[in-house]
Amino acid sequence: VPTYLLQTGQTLSLVLVNPDGGRSNALAVPVGNSGPALTPNLVVHGATQVAAGPVSPGQVLVIAGFPPTSSSAVSVAPVTNNSYPTSFMGVRVLFDNVPAPIYAFGNGSAAVIVPYSVTAGNFTMISTEYNGVPSTPVRVPVQTSNPGLFTVNQSGTGQAAVLNQD
Numbered sequence: 001v002p003t004y005l006l007q008t009g010q011t012l013s014l015v016l017v018n019p020d021g022g023r024s025n026a027l028a029v030p031v032g033n034s035g036p037a038l039t040p041n042l043v044v045h046g047a048t049q050v051a052a053g054p055v056s057p058g059q060v061l062v063i064a065g066f067p068p069t070s071s072s073a074v075s076v077a078p079v080t081n082n083s084y085p086t087s088f089m090g091v092r093v094l095f096d097n098v099p100a101p102i103y104a105f106g107n108g109s110a111a112v113i114v115p116y117s118v119t120a121g122n123f124t125m126i127s128t129e130y131n132g133v134p135s136t137p138v139r140v141p142v143q144t145s146n147p148g149l150f151t152v153n154q155s156g157t158g159q160a161a162v163l164n165q166d
Contacts, residue, residue, distance in 0.1 A: 036128040037065045038135035043126060046111060047148030049156035054143040055124065057116040063093055064109045066130050074106030084113070092129040120144040 016024040043052045046060030055061060069089075077088045086092065086099035093100045093112045104111040110128070118124045120142050127137040150161040 036067065036130045036133070036135040038063070038126065038128050038138055039065065040138050040140060043138070043140060045146065045148050045156070047150045047156060049154075050148075052140070052146065054141040054146060055114050055118070055126075056120065056143055056146040057114055057118050059114045059146050060111065061114060062109050062111050063126070063128060065128065065135065066091060066105075066108045066110060068108045069106060072107055074104050076104050077102050090131040094127045094129070095124045097125075097127075118142045 012029045014027045014029055041051050042064040043055070044050060044062050044064070045052045046062050049062070052059075052061055075089060077084050084101035084103045086101060088102040088110075089105045091102060091105050091110050093102065093110055095115050095118050098115045098117050100112040100115050102110050102112050114124075122142050123139050124142050125137040126140055128135040148156070151157060152159045152161050154161075
């Protein structure tokens with residue numbers, strides 16, 4: 001099969017032809033993975049950039065596994081009525097089917113805030129959607145807090161990115 005026919009989002013129509021000239025009915029076969037691929041190691045702490053492990057209510061996470069966009073730029077979600085949207089650029093992230101606020105998306109990753117509805121001591125099912133196509137959910141433990149410091153170089157190491165009000 002030529003590679004140009006294997007583009008994501010394409011549908012191939014396959015027909016089998018027997019040596020005696022008989023033909024099968026056409027079979028439509030979707031090609032490519034148009035949805036996000038989510039695994040626990042793609043859920044990282046927003047500040048430390050380390051695999052999150054347990055998550056906590058209100059924690060900032062970066063979730064990878066979305067198809068790459070045509071631009072390498074990260075887009076920041078607009079704030080409306082003091083809230084970030086729960087759907088942005090075709091992306092949704094859900095915790096136990098509750099949509100999470102998304103504050104940025106780009107390079108196949110979404111920066112989100114864990115909803116306060118998740119309960120410490122339990123597990124949450126995280127799933128993602130891209131243009132309406134869902135991922136397979138992953139089960140992640142929930143704890144009361146998971147602190148981390150944001151850093152100037154955005155790697156989770158080095159000088160802290162802090163502001164002293166005076």
